[in-house]
Amino acid sequence: MIRTAQRGYTLVELIVAIGLFSVVMLLATIAYASLLDLDRASRARSDLTNNFSFALENMTRTIRTGTNYAYAGSGSFSCFSVVDQEGRSITYLLKDDGSLGRYIGSYDGDRSCESDTASSITDPNVHIDDLEFYLRGAGGGDDMQPSVFITLHGSMGVKRQGVVEELPFSIQTQATQRQLDL
Numbered sequence: 001m002i003r004t005a006q007r008g009y010t011l012v013e014l015i016v017a018i019g020l021f022s023v024v025m026l027l028a029t030i031a032y033a034s035l036l037d038l039d040r041a042s043r044a045r046s047d048l049t050n051n052f053s054f055a056l057e058n059m060t061r062t063i064r065t066g067t068n069y070a071y072a073g074s075g076s077f078s079c080f081s082v083v084d085q086e087g088r089s090i091t092y093l094l095k096d097d098g099s100l101g102r103y104i105g106s107y108d109g110d111r112s113c114e115s116d117t118a119s120s121i122t123d124p125n126v127h128i129d130d131l132e133f134y135l136r137g138a139g140g141g142d143d144m145q146p147s148v149f150i151t152l153h154g155s156m157g158v159k160r161q162g163v164v165e166e167l168p169f170s171i172q173t174q175a176t177q178r179q180l181d182l
Contacts (some may be wrong), residue, residue, distance in 0.1 A: 031105055040160075047123075056152075059092055063175065089105045093118055126157075134151075146176070151172050
């Protein structure tokens with residue numbers, strides 16, 4: 001009887017192959033989990049930016065279409081009031097919790113600048129450290145179209161790997177009244 005050699009792998013070869021495969025799969029899983037975490041952080045950052053952009057655009061739109069620009073409160077540059085197209089007094093201010101606040105009231109000449117009466121219009125993860133409004137051309141007879149220059153400084157908190165990462169921002173924008181007022 002002729003004996004043929006059996007072909008196959010030994011037990012040691014199988015153990016080594018399974019061990020190498022396990023190490024490669026472990027490294028691939030770690031890399032994939034890291035990419036998922038980066039994707040989540042990127043989406044959170046994008047969501048915060050979109051929320052903040054929407055709030056800022058809403059504010060500048062109200063300012064552009066409004067009239068009767070004025071500083072509200074006691075001469076503070078961080079509290080600004082405008083009368084919107086519906087005749088309501090809209091006041092924008094920096095709230096005590098670091099959010100951008102908006103107070104809507106009826107225009108009666110008294111413009112509120114109290115933080116506790118205003119509604120937050122930004123995400124709680126957006127913290128504004130400094131908000132200033134610079135008003136130009138609001139007084140009648142100065143031959144200047146009323147406009148407001150707005151500066152904001154702060155940070156957005158994005159959670160990544162269980163740690164909140166603060167992303168600083170500085171924004172400057174300007175809104176000019178659409179209604180001709182020279």
